[in-house]
Amino acid sequence: MHNRAGKENSELSRRDFIKTSAALGTAAWAAGTSRMYAAGSDKIRLGLIGCGGRGTHDTTNCLKAAENVELVAMGDVFKDRLDTSRQRLTKSAPDRVKVTDETCFAGWDAHEKVLARDDVNMVVLTTPPHFRPMQLRAAIEAGKHVFMEKPVAVDPVGVRSVIESSALADRKNLTIVAGTQMRRIAHLMAGVGRIHGGDIGDVVGGQCVRIGSGMTTWGPSPRQSGWTDMEWQLRRWLFMTWLSGDFIAEMHVHNLDIMNWAMGGHPVQCVGMGGRQVRTAPEFGNVFDHFAVEYEYPNGVRVEYMGAQIDRVSDRCDQWIVGTKGRAYLDFANAIIEGDKPFKYDGPAWNPELRQHKDQIAAIREGKRLNEGKRIAESTLTTIMARMSAYTGRALKWDWAMNASKLDLSPPKYEFGDLPMRPVAVPGQTQLI
Secondary structure, three states, rough: OOOOOOOOHOEEOOHHHHHHHHHHHHHHHHHHHHOOOOOHHOOEEEEEEEOHHHHHHHHHHHHHHOOOOEEEEEEEEEEEHHHHHHHHHHHOOOEEEEEHHHHHHEEOHHHHHHHHHOOOOEEEOOOOOHHHHHHHHHHHOOOEEEEEOOOOOOOOHHHHHHHHHHHHHHHHHEEEEOOOHHHHOHHHHHHHHHHHOOOOEEEEEEEEEEEEEOOOOOOOOOOOOOOOHHHHHHHOOHHHHHHHHHHHHHOOOOHHHHHHHHOOEEEEEEEEEEEEEOOOOOOHHHOOOEEEEEEHHHHHEEEEEEEOOOOOOEEEEEEEEEEEEEEEOOOOOOOEEEOOOOEOOOOOOHHHHHHHHHHHHHHHHHOOOEOHHHHHHHHHHHHHHHHHHHOHHHHHHEEHHHOOOOOOOOOOEEEEOOOOOOOOOOOOOOOOO
């Protein structure tokens, strides 16, 4: 038997979750979207959906990024996280945090209540990645501009939904910006620009490595008495595949997004391996702690990815792009090209986490198109298909994963109650869906 959350609206299936959210957006569609933008002023009024550390961090940066931006509504499934985030935001930007008790919402329907407010014209979506597709759809249907964190889905069904919502955003003249701030790091912009300009010749291969922090101190542990399965998994979401997509999606999407950026598009197939050797205790859910994947891009270009979240190993985080006339090295601090046209970036720098919000706010105010939804959906699928390959031991083609896979990691119900954890994947035994 499931434990009850005390409210009927806490018992939602994924279909109900989406259906209810969609109904909320119908009125906004009928009324048009222009009224959603600050009633003719240049004021941006934010709603925060997902009040954990990342949501608080992103909202702080958004409030700092430009003048005349206010936070007017907040929502989270957990009231304690909502209260903590509200306190931190109020302390950091007291003149810009305009939320009241009446505009702070807790529970499964908190996102609906934020989106239903006419004074909200932009939302920050920072709930666990599983919820991104349905909440993005609800936000776009409600006529809101969206900043959303990466990754934007945990399965191919969710990726397809994000692409559909992104197309709808274009039709409604709404902006979508994704939290892939590495695309706005000055030296990486310069380095990738030179790759695209032919400075290393034709790209023939590449390598992407990110190994290090095991994240073993992240989140609440051990499980508290009184927490149902669902609450425990939500509070430890980083280690639950259905909520995070595994670390290759949740974190390393940054690095693989850089590879897609440098390559000019997504891979056409991949084969992966992986497992868990260190993070094996129950509090680490059912995710892996290491992956190794070979991606094939168009024209037979191969990129090798190696990733791990393991403590006390040699840290490394970089990308190599190899061409017929040289090679490029890209990391958090450098963009270096060796070969016929050597280059090392030594120009100006800026805060990419502020710039992503500056760019979006400027686009909203100037009425310019800015929609990163499809691009981040493709980078998200780049990570998901690798995880699917490693979990099952099967090589995968992009077209099958994008168009035919029926993998949907949604739970039967969105309620606080029993939710058995899926077993840890075993290559060669876990089914490819």
